[in-house]
Amino acid sequence: MTLFSLQRWQIISKITCTVTMFRSVLKYILSFVTLFGLIFLLRNITIGQNFRMSALYEFQNRIQSSNQSRSRLTLHDNHTLYPHWGQPLSPEEELEEGDLLDSIAWPQPPPGSAPPNLSRTSDPAHSLFTIVPSKNEQRWYVGDQLEVQVHLHDFEGRPKRYGGDLLLARLHSPKCKAGVAGQVLDHKNGLYSARFPLLWEGSAQVAVTMVHSSEAVAVLRRLRDKRPDRVFFVSLFRQGNHSQKMVCNMYLPQDKGPLCNYTDLHSGEPWYCYKPKMLSCDARINHAKGGYLKNIITKKEALLFKSGVNVKVPIRASTSDTINVLPPRKESGSQKPDPVKLATSGYYYQDSWRPLGGVTMRHFDKTSITQCLTKKLVYMYGDSTMRQWFEYLVAVVPELKEFNLQSPKKVGPFMAVDSTHNILLKYRCHGPPIRFSTVTASELRYIANELDGLAGGPNTVVALSIWSHFSTFPAEVYVRRLRHIRKAVVRLLDRAPGTAVVVRTANPQALEGDASLYNSDWFSLQLDAVLRAVFKGLDVMLVDAWQMCVAHRQPHNVHPPTAIVKNMVDMTLSYVCRDGTGKIV
Known part of the structure; x- marks a missing residue:
């Protein structure tokens, strides 16, 4: 090989090597750019997700803070389960709803008392009521107000120290076929007052009933707010020879199948059914009660709902449950108690309703x-x-x-x-x-x-x-x-x-x-x-x-x-x- 040829071969070899190296470097650069772009894209996606999750978390926190300020459970708490809970409320409607829910707030048992031992829950058999003596030497007159004190005890005879029991009270006379509902006041310490207007002459007998213990009410509150599915509904879908029954309700979890939306277009009232696999939502022909879910409370909680034990059981009087009502005082004439003040709308006499206003x-x-x-x-x-x-x-x-x-x-x-x-x-x-x-x-x-x-x-x-x-x-x-x-x-x-x-x-x-x-x-x-x-x-x-x-x-x-x-x-x-x-x- 001549010197010129050798030099030419060396130059070509260097160029080839340089090109090969350039291609390798370019390959690495392209790989790096691709990897960098992928990382950048993933980072942006993550940032977007984090931003959306942060906004959602902030929104939920605002809702939760608003709810906690009222110390009550609202529908917002169930949005994770029922995202189609209903149309959003206007500020005025939300304020009204809050006021209404506050107005029906119910005393709750102290923390740590639920689920309780049955022995420490309210027992009507151990509880007593006492007629508060009148200011007139045990004389009551038409137009007066009768007050009764109710003392709740547990199954071991110990006085209850908190309220929240549901009591009903009635003053009645079997002879006169007369009766009036009492206004029950919860003093939130195991003591209750029942007040009655005295509206007829003669004998009047007090009856106080414990409908539910405070511990039972706590269970009922949870069921009301958390288990709207405990009564379920069904609809029959039919088209030609093919038919299928599907579960329906005001709220249905969407993760259990596609839904047919029957929300009322005028009022916005929600209603849903699970969609049949082979039929359209237009094939729905009827609506019916499907049934009641069972085993929705624990065995321990079930002890709080025993008929004749702690559900709608009368409470005994400590002494007498009867008074004698005298005619109206001369100075008072026939003036009757203020029905608004006593929250009494009327009463029965000879089985006929007599409104008080x-x-x-x-x-x-x-x-x-x-x-x-x-x-x-x-x-x-x-x-x-x-x-x-x-x-x-x-x-x-x-x-x-x-x-x-x-x-x-x-x-x-x-x-x-x-x-x-x-x-x-x-x-x-x-x-x-x-x-x-x-x-x-x-x-x-x-x-x-x-x-x-x-x-x-x-x-x-x-x-x-x-x-x-x-x-x-x-x-x-x-x-x-x-x-x-x-x-x-x-x-x-x-x-x-x-x-x-x-x-x-x-x-x-x-x-x-x-x-x-x-x-x-x-x-x-x-x-x-x-x-x-x-x-x-x-x-x-x-x-x-x-x-x-x-x-x-x-x-x-x-x-x-x-x-x-x-x-x-x-x-x-x-x-x-x-x-x-x-x-x-």
Whole structure:
């Protein structure tokens, strides 16, 4: 090889080596750039996620701080389980809701007392009540107030040191078929006061009942706020020869399958069903109660709900449970106690309800009912306790002929007409949640929507009852439903002044077996208080079903006996025909 060739080969070798090295360096640079870009991208994604999580955490903290400032549980706490909990509230609605929930706040057992040993819980058999002596040498007169002190003890006879028990009190006279509900005050130290207005002469006997211990109420509160699924619902979906039943509820966890959204477009009331695998959401044909979840409390907690032991058990008197009431003092005349001050709406005498304010009570037979309702349209919306009113009127007035609408028995809708006197009666159940057997999907109507469809006017009567089917849901759910109904009532009264609107309150019921876990009087009492507050100040009449049932001599029942229903209907008609001529004034 010549010298020139050798030099040429060396130059080429150096160039090749340089190119190879450049390619290697370039490869490393490209790898580094790619790796750097990937790291940068991942970092940005992480920062974005952290930012979103931080914002969500901050938002949840704001909610939690707001809730803790009120020391109460709200629906926000369940958003992680039920992200479709409902439409957001306006600031005014949120403030109202907070005030309503604060108004029904209930004393809780001290920390560390739950779940308790049964021996340290309230025992009605060891508890006592005492009639507080009068200031007039054991003389009581009509117009006075009677006070009773109740001392709660546990199963070992030790005095309770905190409150929160649910007690009901009644002053009654079997001879006179008289009765009045007492106002119970919780002193939050194991002592309670029950106060009664003295409204009739003669013998009066005190009855105090422990419905639930404070420890049982704590369990009920947890169930109400955390287990809205303990009553579940189903709907049948059908298309052609294929059908499938699916679980439905106001709230359903989304991680268990796709949902069909049946939220009402007008009111925003939520309702969902799990979607069938082979059918569309449009194939839903009905709604029904599915059943009750069992084993939702521990065996230890179940000891707090024993009928005849610590659920609706009478408390004994330490000495006598009876007083004799003398005629009114001459200086006081026939003046009666202030019903507002005593939180007493009325009382029974000879099984007839006597309100202590407002409308003058009249008693109606079939002739006077017909006279009052002539040329009137009566619309009844709600649960089965409102259906009782429809059934009572149809049974008492033969001229009211019920039309056969092919409706399921005890479900409706129902309609009755007296064509001679131009009377129309209609009943329709409220929208879900409704625990009736089977309701056609097309017949599921929300009360607010129905009210918006009424013309109203002086010849229109509207009666509402909605409470029992909300006992398994947080109180906020009931507040929201009543808010929608109240707005519809206001719209109705604005466009049609003179429309008579009557609202029936909740009532206590029998609590046998495990009924307390789903229909406790504590749930009903909380709903009752909310309902009264929501409709306060409106031009509507409240029929005080709670006191009318507590004061009566018959046992509690979710469907009160006919004697009580008659008084409720008479109270309603007394309001509808206040001038006694059948005209709404």
